[in-house]
Amino acid sequence: MDTRVQEIVLRDSSTPAIPNLEMGGNVLVTRLDEIVNWARRNSIFPLTFGLACCAIEMMSSAASRFDLARFGMEVFRASPRQADLMIVAGRVSKKMAPVLRQIYDQMPSPKWVVSMGACASCGGIFNNYAIVQGVDQIVPVDVYVPGCPPSPDALIYALIKLQQKIRTQRLGMLLELTPRTETPALETSDGTRAIEASDASK
Amino acid sequence: MNIVRDVLKPIGKGLKITMRHFLEPKDTVSYPEQRKEQFARTRWKHVLLRYENGLERCIGCSLCAGACPVRCIYVEAADNTDTERYSPGERYAKRYEINLLRCIYCGYCQDACPTGAIVLREDYELADYTRESFIATKEMLLEPLPVRDEVAEGVK
Numbered sequence: 001m002d003t004r005v006q007e008i009v010l011r012d013s014s015t016p017a018i019p020n021l022e023m024g025g026n027v028l029v030t031r032l033d034e035i036v037n038w039a040r041r042n043s044i045f046p047l048t049f050g051l052a053c054c055a056i057e058m059m060s061s062a063a064s065r066f067d068l069a070r071f072g073m074e075v076f077r078a079s080p081r082q083a084d085l086m087i088v089a090g091r092v093s094k095k096m097a098p099v100l101r102q103i104y105d106q107m108p109s110p111k112w113v114v115s116m117g118a119c120a121s122c123g124g125i126f127n128n129y130a131i132v133q134g135v136d137q138i139v140p141v142d143v144y145v146p147g148c149p150p151s152p153d154a155l156i157y158a159l160i161k162l163q164q165k166i167r168t169q170r171l172g173m174l175l176e177l178t179p180r181t182e183t184p185a186l187e188t189s190d191g192t193r194a195i196e197a198s199d200a201s202k
Numbered sequence: 203m204n205i206v207r208d209v210l211k212p213i214g215k216g217l218k219i220t221m222r223h224f225l226e227p228k229d230t231v232s233y234p235e236q237r238k239e240q241f242a243r244t245r246w247k248h249v250l251l252r253y254e255n256g257l258e259r260c261i262g263c264s265l266c267a268g269a270c271p272v273r274c275i276y277v278e279a280a281d282n283t284d285t286e287r288y289s290p291g292e293r294y295a296k297r298y299e300i301n302l303l304r305c306i307y308c309g310y311c312q313d314a315c316p317t318g319a320i321v322l323r324e325d326y327e328l329a330d331y332t333r334e335s336f337i338a339t340k341e342m343l344l345e346p347l348p349v350r351d352e353v354a355e356g357v358k
């Protein structure tokens with residue numbers, strides 16, 4: 001697994017490198033960090049959150065041709081209590097948005113979100129009244145995957161990038177223990193926010 | 203209940219299917235090490251082409267932006283001058299930006315372009331961590347300048 005991640009990092013300079021100790025890393029729990037992160041990134045259970053056509057590609061990446069089981073991600077969970085990763089695959093309508101936020105809140109920390117496809121990431125072709133223009137208006141997104149739909153290899157590439165991100169997380173920062181209150185506030189094209197994130201988290 | 207007929211035989215039958223598939227060649231593409239062969243008309247990240255002499259093909263006509271169903275292309279044209287020449291025609295694209303996140307990779311821009319400047323190629327590894335990083339500017343899309351083989355041209 002590590003060679004895979006290394007390979008992606010070599011090809012892609014935008015992936016964050018692991019912060020070293022001189023740059024203010026944590027001394028006491030450094031080794032523990034590595035073990036915990038290794039366990040976390042190799043057993044990510046995704047939540048089945050297929051909302052539209054992108055979900056078909058998400059299913060196909062779990063099938064034998066692409067086989068997410070190679071990354072320990074084949075256990076798609078229907079219950080948010082058992083899931084670590086929400087792959088938002090498809091367009092999020094404004095009616096679905098509170099539901100999505102609620103399910104996100106029900107997932108236990110640490111949790112990650114991958115926004116799959118043009119629709120989930122920014123509205124895509126549906127720049128209209130019914131679709132949330134980017135799921136990052138309601139939940140914090142870790143990795144965005146462009147494409148309509150992204151092919152399974154593009155999704156797997158994103159998941160490898162997510163693994164790399166998990167690798168750089170530090171226990172000492174207590175990232176996953178502090179509730180994430182602020183949600184990135186990106187404006188829609190007409191200047192209004194689709195849904196107030198604070199409503200959902202109250 | 204007959205233990206052989208009702209239990210052992212069905213289990214053997216089932217395992218025979220499992221074993222048959224176990225011995226078949228593997229379908230899995232182990233993606234990062236091994237890449238799936240892309241189809242001939244695969245459409246992923248855009249590339250702005252150049253002519254052989256290094257001039258840009260794009261003439262800043264904005265037809266691609268007009269054809270784009272999600273309006274994710276922004277073109278700002280400027281005039282070529284004799285001292286600063288970017289493309290053979292009258293004008294060139296001063297700014298050319300594509301929002302790769304909103305793009306649906308339909309290829310309409312490629313069809314609309316009168317000079318064949320923009321093409322969609324096979325680079326599908328586009329995922330990233332922030333929304334801002336998906337704005338592809340002209341510098342990121344443009345093909346690198348051809349390297350002149352000066353020995354072959356007889357300059358040196």
Ligand code: SF4
Pocket residue numbers: 052053054089090091116117118119120124147148149150
């Ligand atoms: S990005 Fe394309 S494939 Fe994915 S949900 Fe939207 S329309 Fe469907």
Ligand code: SF4
Pocket residue numbers: 266269270271272273274275300304305306307308309310311312
């Ligand atoms: S591929 Fe389609 S959506 Fe993407 S820039 Fe071209 S015309 Fe627009």
Ligand code: SF4
Pocket residue numbers: 259260261262263264265266267277295314315316317318319320
């Ligand atoms: S890419 Fe083609 S269609 Fe688009 S502005 Fe340039 S020349 Fe015109």
